[in-house]
Amino acid sequence: MAITTEVEKTAIPPLDIVGRTAIYVFYSSYKYVRQLSRFGDLGYSSKKARYALLYVDTAMLDEVVPKLMDLHFVKAVKVSEFDHLNRDFSSAFQETIQEAKNEEMKKAVEL
Numbered sequence: 001m002a003i004t005t006e007v008e009k010t011a012i013p014p015l016d017i018v019g020r021t022a023i024y025v026f027y028s029s030y031k032y033v034r035q036l037s038r039f040g041d042l043g044y045s046s047k048k049a050r051y052a053l054l055y056v057d058t059a060m061l062d063e064v065v066p067k068l069m070d071l072h073f074v075k076a077v078k079v080s081e082f083d084h085l086n087r088d089f090s091s092a093f094q095e096t097i098q099e100a101k102n103e104e105m106k107k108a109v110e111l
Contacts, residue, residue, distance in 0.1 A: 019058035022080035025068055026051045032073040039064050050075075058083070 022043070025036060033045045033052055040056035056064050061079065068077050 019083075020055045021058045021061050021083060023054045023056055023061075023065070023068070024051055024078040024080070025054055025074055026076040026078075028073045028075055032071075035071070035073075036068075039068060 020041075023040070027033070027036075027050055030045070030047045030050065033042070036042055036045075036052050036054055040054040043053040043055055045052040065077055065079065068074055
């Protein structure tokens with residue numbers, strides 16, 4: 001006779017990877033930084049440079065940016081372009097190897 005508990009009966013949800021985008025928020029005073037954590041995960045805030053790094057779900061980006069701009073203490077909001085960069089460096093690696101081979105050939109010809 002096996003005894004099952006309520007924990008064993010509940011289904012475990014899958015761990016989905018949620019896309020996050022970095023947003024740089026430039027503010028007028030450091031005392032408002034705590035309010036920014038309502039909009040996403042506060043990664044970093046600079047007291048001297050007066051900016052904060054916020055991580056927001058990519059799906060919520062279009063809703064969050066206008067809300068941040070409406071805040072009275074926010075001067076500017078910049079969305080990170082990291083997601084739009086080409087991160088395939090295989091061609092650059094091949095070019096570097098080819099340049100190294102060409103240099104070796106030149107040195108061999110000179111000798």
